[in-house]
Amino acid sequence: MTAGDAYVNLISDTQTRPTEPMRRAMAEAAVGDEQRGDDPSTNRLCEMVAELLGKETAVFLPSGTMCNQVAVLVHCQSGEEIIADETAHIITSEGAGAAALAGAWVRPLKGRNGIFSAEQVRAAIRPRNRNAPRTRLVAVEQTSNRGGGSVWPLAAIEDVASVAREHGLALHMDGARLLNAVVASGVSARQFAAPFDSVWLDLSKGLGCPVGGVLAASADFIDEAWRWKHRLGGAMRQSGVLAAAGIYALEHHVERLAEDHANAKLFAERIAALPGIELQPPNVETNLVFFDVSGAGLTAEQVVAGLLRRGIRIGAEGEHQLRAVTHLDVGREGVEQAAAALVAVMNEAK
Numbered sequence: 001m002t003a004g005d006a007y008v009n010l011i012s013d014t015q016t017r018p019t020e021p022m023r024r025a026m027a028e029a030a031v032g033d034e035q036r037g038d039d040p041s042t043n044r045l046c047e048m049v050a051e052l053l054g055k056e057t058a059v060f061l062p063s064g065t066m067c068n069q070v071a072v073l074v075h076c077q078s079g080e081e082i083i084a085d086e087t088a089h090i091i092t093s094e095g096a097g098a099a100a101l102a103g104a105w106v107r108p109l110k111g112r113n114g115i116f117s118a119e120q121v122r123a124a125i126r127p128r129n130r131n132a133p134r135t136r137l138v139a140v141e142q143t144s145n146r147g148g149g150s151v152w153p154l155a156a157i158e159d160v161a162s163v164a165r166e167h168g169l170a171l172h173m174d175g176a177r178l179l180n181a182v183v184a185s186g187v188s189a190r191q192f193a194a195p196f197d198s199v200w201l202d203l204s205k206g207l208g209c210p211v212g213g214v215l216a217a218s219a220d221f222i223d224e225a226w227r228w229k230h231r232l233g234g235a236m237r238q239s240g241v242l243a244a245a246g247i248y249a250l251e252h253h254v255e256r257l258a259e260d261h262a263n264a265k266l267f268a269e270r271i272a273a274l275p276g277i278e279l280q281p282p283n284v285e286t287n288l289v290f291f292d293v294s295g296a297g298l299t300a301e302q303v304v305a306g307l308l309r310r311g312i313r314i315g316a317e318g319e320h321q322l323r324a325v326t327h328l329d330v331g332r333e334g335v336e337q338a339a340a341a342l343v344a345v346m347n348e349a350k
């Protein structure tokens, strides 16, 4: 929490406010016209992300959602099919953009904590005939948000990628929280990204920036992505003030994600033993903690309200499911306060 905050805010890692040094970097950013390729800070950010992910080049976009949608538009023609986990953001939270914009639809797989297997992909690929939709793309979310912040193991990614390649499918990674996976696993971003044709990072989540995502791929792919960025109104002008936040975050906010993971684990440990609470999944790998309160005879909304009265904000994810997310603006003390408040809410309900 920063001074003056009334709440410990565990709603999402999107709730961070830019730190003072990040704001200074933004204020002092060298800028130009992004649409013309003349914004030096945006160019630098894109080079950094392309290098980090081992891709030829990258493009700065206003949001992670636009990164997913632009990638789908480049990969898919109307009538084609995307394979993704049923919990994927691309399915649950993008206004059916794949269908509405690209005319593609998504075939949902029932993975385990957001992670599906190569066998599931193989079974979902349509036969090549006139009747079936044409399977085109496999999309992986690293980490899986609604899978509980779970980290796709590199071997699982490589297995899925090899089936996809065997069938001539393209591969896309929603890397909204890829750097959380990197810090949690010790596998480099470049290794995780290697099998994918397109991959992006969100700046406005754990990295603590106010705006933006960066989509990386081959030069040809990004050329096409630029056409969609422009068409959708995502081309900017002096975007360097935003890109400077991203540069600052990549230089200062990556390793510290380990603190968010430790705080999430601490919160999970404190609440795991409470009667009526079930962690889902039981093992917290990164900064997301999902838990179910049906065993306590409570709804998620009742718990949210009880916590709010005690100065804690967390989100309801379903009738009985809640999600707490650790980030830059909540330290160990805030997490301990949140766990104590949850104990009080549960005791009150008894």
Ligand SMILES: Cc1ncc(COP(=O)(O)O)c(C=O)c1O
Residues within 6 Å of the ligand: 062, 063, 064, 065, 066, 068, 089, 090, 141, 143, 144, 145, 174, 176, 177, 202, 204, 212, 213
């Ligand atoms: C896994 C995942 N993908 C994509 C997004 C979309 O990112 P943005 O909010 O920057 O549009 C989110 C946001 O919560 C997310 O969790």
